[in-house]
Amino acid sequence: MGTREYIRERFFPHLWCPGCGHGIVLNGLLHAVENIGLKKNDIVMVSGIGCSARISGYLDFHTLHTIHGRALAFATGVKMSRPELTLLVPMGDGDALSIGGNHFIHACRRNIDITAIVMNNRVYGMTGGQYSPLSGYGTYATTAPYMNIDPDFDVVAVAKAAGATFVARSTTYHIKQLTDVLEAAILHKGFSVVEIMSQCPTYFGRKNKGGSASDMMEVFRTRTTPIASKEKAEDPSLIERGVFEDREAPEYCEEYHHIIERATKGR
Amino acid sequence: MGKRIGMEVAVAASEAAALCRFDMAAVYPITPQSHIAEHLSDIVNDGRVDASFMTVESEHSALSAVIGASAAGARVITATSSQGLMYMNEIMPIASGMRLPIVMLVANRAVSSPINIWNDHSDIMPMRDTGWVTFFSDNGQEAVDMVIQAYKVAERRDVMLPVNVMMDGFQLTHMVEPLIMPDQEEVDRFLPPLVPYATLHPDKPVSMGTLGMPDIFTESQKSKDVALINSISVIREVWKEWEELFGRKYEPVQTYLTEDADVALVTMGSMGETAEVAVDELRKEGIKAGLIKIKLWRPFPFEDLKNAVKGIRVLAVTDRAVSFGGPGGPVCSEIRSALYDEPSRPVIVNYIIGLGGRDVQVADFMTMVKKAAAGKLSEPYEYYGVRG
Numbered sequence: 001m002g003t004r005e006y007i008r009e010r011f012f013p014h015l016w017c018p019g020c021g022h023g024i025v026l027n028g029l030l031h032a033v034e035n036i037g038l039k040k041n042d043i044v045m046v047s048g049i050g051c052s053a054r055i056s057g058y059l060d061f062h063t064l065h066t067i068h069g070r071a072l073a074f075a076t077g078v079k080m081s082r083p084e085l086t087l088l089v090p091m092g093d094g095d096a097l098s099i100g101g102n103h104f105i106h107a108c109r110r111n112i113d114i115t116a117i118v119m120n121n122r123v124y125g126m127t128g129g130q131y132s133p134l135s136g137y138g139t140y141a142t143t144a145p146y147m148n149i150d151p152d153f154d155v156v157a158v159a160k161a162a163g164a165t166f167v168a169r170s171t172t173y174h175i176k177q178l179t180d181v182l183e184a185a186i187l188h189k190g191f192s193v194v195e196i197m198s199q200c201p202t203y204f205g206r207k208n209k210g211g212s213a214s215d216m217m218e219v220f221r222t223r224t225t226p227i228a229s230k231e232k233a234e235d236p237s238l239i240e241r242g243v244f245e246d247r248e249a250p251e252y253c254e255e256y257h258h259i260i261e262r263a264t265k266g267r
Numbered sequence: 268m269g270k271r272i273g274m275e276v277a278v279a280a281s282e283a284a285a286l287c288r289f290d291m292a293a294v295y296p297i298t299p300q301s302h303i304a305e306h307l308s309d310i311v312n313d314g315r316v317d318a319s320f321m322t323v324e325s326e327h328s329a330l331s332a333v334i335g336a337s338a339a340g341a342r343v344i345t346a347t348s349s350q351g352l353m354y355m356n357e358i359m360p361i362a363s364g365m366r367l368p369i370v371m372l373v374a375n376r377a378v379s380s381p382i383n384i385w386n387d388h389s390d391i392m393p394m395r396d397t398g399w400v401t402f403f404s405d406n407g408q409e410a411v412d413m414v415i416q417a418y419k420v421a422e423r424r425d426v427m428l429p430v431n432v433m434m435d436g437f438q439l440t441h442m443v444e445p446l447i448m449p450d451q452e453e454v455d456r457f458l459p460p461l462v463p464y465a466t467l468h469p470d471k472p473v474s475m476g477t478l479g480m481p482d483i484f485t486e487s488q489k490s491k492d493v494a495l496i497n498s499i500s501v502i503r504e505v506w507k508e509w510e511e512l513f514g515r516k517y518e519p520v521q522t523y524l525t526e527d528a529d530v531a532l533v534t535m536g537s538m539g540e541t542a543e544v545a546v547d548e549l550r551k552e553g554i555k556a557g558l559i560k561i562k563l564w565r566p567f568p569f570e571d572l573k574n575a576v577k578g579i580r581v582l583a584v585t586d587r588a589v590s591f592g593g594p595g596g597p598v599c600s601e602i603r604s605a606l607y608d609e610p611s612r613p614v615i616v617n618y619i620i621g622l623g624g625r626d627v628q629v630a631d632f633m634t635m636v637k638k639a640a641a642g643k644l645s646e647p648y649e650y651y652g653v654r655g
Contacts, residue, residue, distance in 0.1 A: 049350075049382070067350055067379055068297075069325065099295070099325040127296040130304065133324060143296070143308045143322055150322070 003030040006040055008060050015054060017125075019205075019213025021172035021198030025090070025119050026055055028175055028196075032182035038086055045088045046075040048100065051126045051200075052092035052119040061088075069100030072107045075114050083253035086186060087114040093134035094124045097153050101133070108162035108191055112252035115185045115192045116164075118155050121200035129203030140207040155195040156244050165190035167245035171197040171220035174241060181243060190251050197224070197239075269447040269513070276407040277302035277440040279448065280372055280432070283414035285310045286454040287370075290341035293321040293332035298384045299436035300348040300374040307344065326351035330358040330371075337367040338475055340466035342418065345369070348436055349376035352390045356397070362429040363398030363491055365475050366464070368421035369429040371399075372414065375536065375587075376436040377623040385624020386436040388536065388587040391564075392597045398491050400430040400498055401564040405539045407444030409562075410434040412515060415449065419458050419505045426498045427464055428491075433564075435537040437624070449513065457512055499566045519568030520575045521560040524550065528557025530581040530640040531613075535561045535598060538585065538620070538627055545632030556636050561598065569605050576606065582613040583639035586648075587621045595619065595648030617648035625652070 007030070016022050033043065043061040047053035049068035056063040062085075066074045075089045096104050096118045107114065123141060124130040131141035136152035159167045166188040168181040178196060185192035199205060199216035210216045225231040227242040274282070281303050284292075292311065294304040311320035323329045326347050333343040347355060352373060362369050377383040378390050391401065400420060404410040410432065417430040434440055449457075465473050479487050499519065506517035523543055525531050534542045539560040549556035559575050559582075561568070576582060586596020594600045599617035606612040616639045621627045635651060638644070 065382060101324060124296055127298050127301040128305065130296040130301065131322065142305045143320075145309060146312050 003034050006030050006033060006060055007058055011058050014058055016051060017200075017202040019199065019201040020051070021121065021196075021200070021213070021217075022052060022055065022119055024172040024175060025117070025178070025196050025198055026058065028178040029088070029090075029117070029182055031179045032186060035179070035183050036186060038186075042084075043086045043088060044075070044078050044082075045090070046071045046078060047090055048095040049126070050092035050095045050124070051121070052090050053095060055090045069095055069098070070103060071095065072100065072103040072114070072116065076107060076110075076112055079112055079114055079253060080256070083113070083257075088117065088186070089114055090117040090119060092125070092132075093118060093120045093122060093155075094132040097155065097158070098133045105158070105162040108159050108164040108193065110252045111163060111165050111190045111249050113189055113191070115182075115188075115194070117182070118193065118195045119198045120155065120195055121198045121204055122152075123200050123204040123207075125200050125203050129207060135204070139204075142203070142207070155193065159193035160245050163191075164193045164245065165247050165249045166192035166243070168193070168243045169195040169197070169239075170241050171217075171224055172199060173217040173220035174224075177241060184243065184246070188246065190249055269449045269453065271445065271447050273443050273445050274407070274448070275302065275441065275443050276410050276434060277374065278306045279407055279444075279446055280410045280414050280434060281306035281310060282448060283411040284344045284370070284372075285316050286449060286451055287342065287415055287418045287458055288316055288460075289344045290318050291321065291333065291336040292318060292344045293323050293329045293336070294346050295323050295326045295329045295351060297326070297348045297351040299376060299386075299440045300346050300351070300372070302440065303346040303372055303374065307346070326354040327358060330355045330362065333369055334358065334362050334365065334367060337362075337369050338365065338467050340461070340463040340468075342422075342461045343369055344372070346372035346374070348374040349378050349384075349390045352394060353378055356394060359394055359397035359399060359429075361476060363495075364487070366427040366491075366494070367429060368418070368427055368461070370414065370417045370421060371429065371431040373431050373433050374436040374440045375433055383623040384436075386438050386587075387622045387624070388433075389589070389622070391431075391433055392588040392590075395565065395597065398428065398495060399565060400426070400428055400495065400502070401433065402430065403433045403535045403562055403564055404439065405537055405560065405562075407439060407442065408446040408515070409517075410439060411446055411448065412509065412513070412517070415454055415458060416505055416509055416517070418461075420498065420502055422461055423501050423505075424464065426494065426501050428494055428498060433536060438537045453512065457508070495566050499563070499568060502563060517562065518571065519561075519563035520571035521562055522575050523558040523560070525557035525559060525575060525579065527555055528579055529555040530583065530636055531557035531559050531576070531579045532632060532636060533559045533561065533582060533584040533598065533602065535564065536587065538587070541627065541629055542585075542632045545629045545636065548629060549633055549636055554636065554640065567601060567605070572602065572605050573609060576613055579613045581639050582615045583618060583635050584615060585618050585620050585635070587619075589619055589622070599648065616644045618651045619648060620651045627651075
């Protein structure tokens with residue numbers, strides 16, 4: 001099955017700005033799904049609101065386009081009622097960790113078999129470039145014209161601390177790695193979080209003198225490094241890429257099934 | 268005496284808040300409100316008001332944060348739209364229950380699902396019963412004026428209630444309109460500094476929002492209702508003072524050519540201006556049309572409405588929201604109820620129009636009036652121009 005089979009061509013061209021990294025994430029995701037050989041009718045994509053969330057409109061899976069911050073709550077409902085389906089939840093940084101932060105940590109904690117993809121462009125793109133909880137101290141945004149003083153979350157650290165059993169990070173520059181980690185995340189039994197650093201030349205780039213999309217991707221190339229690399233030891237400010245957590249733990253839907261079996265035993 | 272300028276209405280409404288010297292703003296971005304968030308942020312960053320600007324992680328937190336600041340004695344502002352307002356729903360009765368003079372700007376937008384970012388009134392209608400004073404602006408000038416008036420009303424000792432100001436998303440918020448921006452001295456003369464009724468302060472501890480047992484809860488609700496009902500006389504007073512100072516007249520129900528009208532339209536918000544043109548056109552054709560614009564949604568101006576409809580044979584009420592499974596649109600439902608006990612009342616028809624940004628033009632209003640004048644609609648309410 002070719003990746004074209006997975007998309008709704010009638011909705012193209014997509015609405016993302018020229019140079020936006022989200023199209024690369026879409027590409028990587030489609031290849032991951034194709035490599036696994038998933039049938040499109042076995043996949044449910046649930047998204048919230050934001051540039052990232054528009055991804056659900058372009059894919060010919062079962063898609064549920066919901067409200068800002070709540071995608072994981074909706075997805076949890078879908079998964080609990082149809083555990084055999086594969087749940088993919090693409091979210092932006094605002095969607096996942098700002099208004100949706102509570103759902104994010106609790107989904108991690110439950111270890112429900114859902115793949116959360118955090119498309120981190122460090123800004124609220126759709127509403128015009130306000131800073132998000134992942135913009136970080138010292139950045140600029142339309143709501144921080146003289147500098148942002150809010151520290152940012154480390155998505156990987158938050159996900160690990162909250163109990164996610166698969167946690168990875170990649171960037172839109174590293175398309176091969178991006179595809180591989182998404183594939184591993186989807187195959188993982190339990191809650192998976194993949195942070196993908198994605199460039200927003202329109203807002204984050206422009207406000208922070210980030211240059212063109214390729215300039216921003218060049219930063220992803222030079223300022224990131226594989227986990228525990230020699231470069232990281234020499235320059236601790238580099239951001240690590242790769243799989244940070246991959247462990248087995250009881251999956252929520254299975255546990256739920258067991259408890260129901262136990263409760264209804266003999267009836 | 269103010270300056271005549273051209274300004275985007277979202278920016279102008281934020282400027283009006285700056286003229287009120289707000290102390291604290293907490294806003295979460297949402298289309299089409301975001302320009303307000305950005306401009307308030309600019310105003311604070313430029314040091315034009317001595318205020319703090321708090322970016323929060325949701326609308327729920329935005330309203331909660333301004334409640335906290337207001338309880339501590341600050342003059343506050345927040346703004347939102349659509350789903351953001353829905354998310355504030357839980358907090359809105361808390362603001363009015365604690366009798367805090369909060370001002371909120373709402374860029375009206377449809378609510379999901381399906382997702383729609385354009386203008387209608389389906390966001391504010393479910394908030395009707397949360398105990399807030401609610402103004403509807405027709406144009407940029409009214410949006411600016413109403414923000415300043417809102418603080419004056421909210422902070423009056425005999426009101427002490429939150430006020431929200433409606434401005435239609437995109438149709439108003441994103442339009443560059445000619446308007447008169449009042450001077451700082453004029454606003455200072457109109458709006459005295461906030462003297463809070465009760466504040467959280469360690470030297471004089473108070474308890475706000477405490478548990479209300481069944482023996483006191485009904486009384487608390489009645490007191491809020493009475494305060495809201497009584498606020499209409501304060502609103503009239505404030506609008507009178509505004510007219511004397513600034514020369515622009517505001518009334519809870521504004522009429523246009525209704526004195527001799529046979530049939531009148533009823534509107535709320537920016538469509539009133541289009542409807543006004545339609546009335547002029549109908550008059551040219553010899554149809555005695557008139558227009559009633561509701562500027563004050565809560566407290567509902569019952570007496571003003573009763574006076575406005577005197578002598579009118581047919582009332583064509585337009586609604587930009589639906590009470591699903593109910594009597595049609597919420598505005599019409601209110602008007603029917605308001606006129607029920609009147610010895611003589613007009614025939615009332617209800618049109619649902621302009622949902623999710625659907626354009627309603629002069630010719631549409633003319634068609635609605637002609638159809639209404641000819642007799643009752645075939646249905647209890649009509650989705651004007653709907654397919655299928």
